[in-house]
Amino acid sequence: MQCFSNLYKSVAQKAKRVIMIVNIPDLNFDVSVNECMKNMKPHPKFQNCTFENYIPDSRYPSQASIKNILSEKVSLAGKNKNRYNINNKGFFGFLRRSGNNKTDTDNIGMNLNLYLDGGFGVGKTHLLSACYNVAETDKKTFLSFGELTYFFNFLGIEKSIKYFNEFDLILLDEFELDDPATTRMIAKFFQELGDDTLVVTTSNTLPSDLGKGQHFQVEEFEREMGVIADSFSTYVIEGEDYRRKSGSQLWKRVVDKQFFMDQYTKVDTEAASKGLIDFENLISLLKQNHPFKYYIIPDNTEALFIDGMKPFDALDEALRFAHLVDNCYYYNTKIFIRSEYHLNDLYSDEMLESCFQKKILRCLSRLDELAVFYLK
Secondary structure (H helix, E strand, O other): OHHHHHHHHHHOOOOOOOOEEEOHHHOOOOOOHHHHHHOOOOOOOOOOOOOOOOOOOOOOHHHHHHHHHHHHHHOOOOOOOOOOOOOOOOOOOOOEEOOOOOOOHHHHHOOOEEEEEEOOOOOHHHHHHHHHHHOOOOOEEEEEHHHHHHHHHHHOHHHHHHHHOOOOEEEEEOOOOOOHHHHHHHHHHHHHOOOOOEEEEEEOOOHHHOOOEOOEOHHHHHHHHHHHHOOEEEEEEOOOOHHHHOOOOEEEEOOOHHHHHHHHHHHHHOOOEEEEEEHHHHHHHHHHOOHHHOOHHHHHOOEEEEEEEOOOOOHHHHHHHHHHHHHHHHHOOEEEEEEOOOHHHOOOHHHHOOOOHHHHHHHHHHHHHHEEEEEO
16 A cells, blocks of 8 residues: 555645544535635645746747746736737637747737647646736736636626726636637627736647537637637647656555545545545535535545546536536645546546537546546
């Protein structure tokens, strides 16, 4: 069991431990919208990120380049009052691309929003968190793109725009266009967002591929896509997925449930808080609550044990679980799963081929870092 000891130690975050057993179904999800909004900031995994502790891979010069660009750009947040200098492009000309990612005075002064494109695990969220942590303005917010759309659906687009217009700096992790409704809302959001607000967003989808999917014909939304395109200058971050190359995912074959429960008990010595829940009960709990409240689970647990995980029956359930994993990732909550299925068996081919493919692949990548699987 030595191979698991380091993982247990990484769960620990406090010097003095008062072990708390969390009954996941009893957690209070009755939180206000204002409480959810106050939660829009880098969480434990990223709360200490800076540009200085982002170490670029020398094999990929674009990593060092974008770090320098962001550092200069964010220093202007809240200070430059004439943000837009639109260079209109035709549909799928697409987002304005800075060809060689070089930092120069003209580029930095243009004041377009920034779109950071790159694959899984190249440090995009670290850089986005660094923007929040070093920005001098108090009017800043950090949230996932999914959380932004959840606010649209919950508050309405007009109230959401009014709220976000108060910020100097909006940091959106994992920009993605999954469906027509989202595309329309995002276009309206950028069209009406004030000129004084700078947006920096990350994505693992090339700009020309945004919105493409089995059930989404982007050609029908040329005007909306054009509005979104004209709002950004795009930079590509190259590199390898550090989660894959680190070999962080752990697998252990077990013969009975008692072994899994023994591991749940063992975490007592390392985790300040832990919770155990059956997979079907977890899915039921997620369906009962709005996704932007899912942070309640990792906010209260450093180790989440899920027993009896199996392939998802419906896309809605798969996406809700993916959003929970995103929250666990931000909070650095470790996940321990007992299942007779491997990670790659949890999502059907139809789900992986849907317009939500990128969201699901990101979930798999993050589980690769967070999860230990105990196979029945």
